[in-house]
Amino acid sequence: MNKSDDFLSESTNQQPSSEPASNGHALGEEDTHGVSLSAEVRNALSNDEDVQNTAVQNTAVPDLGIQNKSVHRRKKRAQKPNWYLITVAIGVLLGWAFYTFAWPPLYQSIRVFLQPNRAYFEKGLESPVRELYQTCEYLAVLWFFYLGASIGSFFNVLAGRLPEGRGVVFGGSKCPFCQTRLSFRDNIPIFGWLSCKGRCSTCKLPIAPRYLLIELLVGSLFVLIAGRELFSGGANLPNFNVLMYAGIIWTVFYPKWYLIGAFVYHAMFFATLVMLSVADQEKTRFPWRAVAFFGMVFAVIKLVRLDLNFVRWFDWLPLTSLPIGLLGNALITVVLGGVFGGIFGLFAGRLFPPYVQEKSRTHWLQVSFLTGIVFGWQAVLVTGLGAMLLTWLSVILAPVRKKYPSQLFFGILVSTILVHHMFWRQIDSIIKPLVPF
Ligand SMILES: [Zn+2]
Numbered sequence: 001m002n003k004s005d006d007f008l009s010e011s012t013n014q015q016p017s018s019e020p021a022s023n024g025h026a027l028g029e030e031d032t033h034g035v036s037l038s039a040e041v042r043n044a045l046s047n048d049e050d051v052q053n054t055a056v057q058n059t060a061v062p063d064l065g066i067q068n069k070s071v072h073r074r075k076k077r078a079q080k081p082n083w084y085l086i087t088v089a090i091g092v093l094l095g096w097a098f099y100t101f102a103w104p105p106l107y108q109s110i111r112v113f114l115q116p117n118r119a120y121f122e123k124g125l126e127s128p129v130r131e132l133y134q135t136c137e138y139l140a141v142l143w144f145f146y147l148g149a150s151i152g153s154f155f156n157v158l159a160g161r162l163p164e165g166r167g168v169v170f171g172g173s174k175c176p177f178c179q180t181r182l183s184f185r186d187n188i189p190i191f192g193w194l195s196c197k198g199r200c201s202t203c204k205l206p207i208a209p210r211y212l213l214i215e216l217l218v219g220s221l222f223v224l225i226a227g228r229e230l231f232s233g234g235a236n237l238p239n240f241n242v243l244m245y246a247g248i249i250w251t252v253f254y255p256k257w258y259l260i261g262a263f264v265y266h267a268m269f270f271a272t273l274v275m276l277s278v279a280d281q282e283k284t285r286f287p288w289r290a291v292a293f294f295g296m297v298f299a300v301i302k303l304v305r306l307d308l309n310f311v312r313w314f315d316w317l318p319l320t321s322l323p324i325g326l327l328g329n330a331l332i333t334v335v336l337g338g339v340f341g342g343i344f345g346l347f348a349g350r351l352f353p354p355y356v357q358e359k360s361r362t363h364w365l366q367v368s369f370l371t372g373i374v375f376g377w378q379a380v381l382v383t384g385l386g387a388m389l390l391t392w393l394s395v396i397l398a399p400v401r402k403k404y405p406s407q408l409f410f411g412i413l414v415s416t417i418l419v420h421h422m423f424w425r426q427i428d429s430i431i432k433p434l435v436p437f
Helices: 002-013 020-024 029-047 049-058 063-079 083-114 127-164 191-195 210-230 247-253 257-281 288-304 325-350 358-375 377-397 406-422 424-434
Strands: none
Touching: 083 127, 083 191, 127 210, 127 247, 127 257, 191 210, 210 257, 210 406, 247 257, 257 288, 257 358, 257 406, 288 325, 288 358, 325 358, 325 377, 358 377, 358 406, 377 406, 377 424, 406 424
8 A cells, every 4th residue: 555655656746747848947956956855755755644644744844854864765765666667567467368368268259249150260279289379479469569669769769859950870868857868778668768767867857758658659559550461461451362371370470571561661651650740749840851761761662572562553543554564663653652642732731720730731741742652642542531521520529729739630640541551451442443444
């Protein structure tokens, strides 16, 4: 009880400031000392409530006593277990136990319930092998999550640095308050933030939880895309022979590289979108030079790996491929996608309500351009119109019009593109027959 109290008070006492500018301007020694001292005082009060309640209230709180106590407490803190890390470890273990032992019978009963007429197709695995199989799957999911978290961590740094024109590769991350360079241990995704309990390990001031949240978000995004695109055997990919033997084991442990390549390509695109979202959220302008660089990388990969051109430029048109080879047609697909995305984005920017910020319009244009390169002009059309419709709906339904947040508008666009990717094949198969040919 006492420990959980401490845990709570620590996480609520010092709310991380959302505006580092106002906080960071004059953080001399006095300020930092004040913050840490007040924290210690509050901890001391909440910790020893039952023992020293009367003593603290009745006496006039001698300054010297509390200072001594805080020093004493700091020594004690160093030996305290890190409950953040312990909670994560217990959560991972519980998740493993659930997925390995409880999920298979649960899944079976769900399937019997959903398809009572169909005989249940079991994986045909007996007890020890089945647990091993489930464990492998669980580890694979954890690995994909952590891969996403690592990439999210890197792109999050880029989101802060690129708009300021700072270097990407050189110069490690620094604490925004005391300018101490972060150690290798502090830079480890998720665990770095948890192991120092969201504080700078030198000055103990709170680090914005944005870093942790973005890592968790991109990690979840990777698991979601992997589940839909990779583990399913490509069930969302248009013009693709969906694998008969899907599942994590058959796509990852007996690697189907062409499918893994498609997953990595699309997952990187969504990590780029998250980076743009962070820039949009921070109200900075994401530079066109960086967008051009990412667009070029995505375009070149598509020209080197022709199997990533799932939708070709002539799809949805009463046309066929030109007799200029696969590479020539892929080039048209990529160039047409980028140009169409750019033009569509320009027009879309004009069609938005006036209180959407100019920067957000630019970000929409950048996303539209990249979407055209990665998914083709067809995807620009579907996601652009869909997001436009949803944006106008949200504007009409929003109770306060003048305070319409631009960030919401960007979130709608990115989620529309994500949903489109989840059902890309299905959308394609609905629209294709409508085209007269
Ligand atoms: Zn610091």
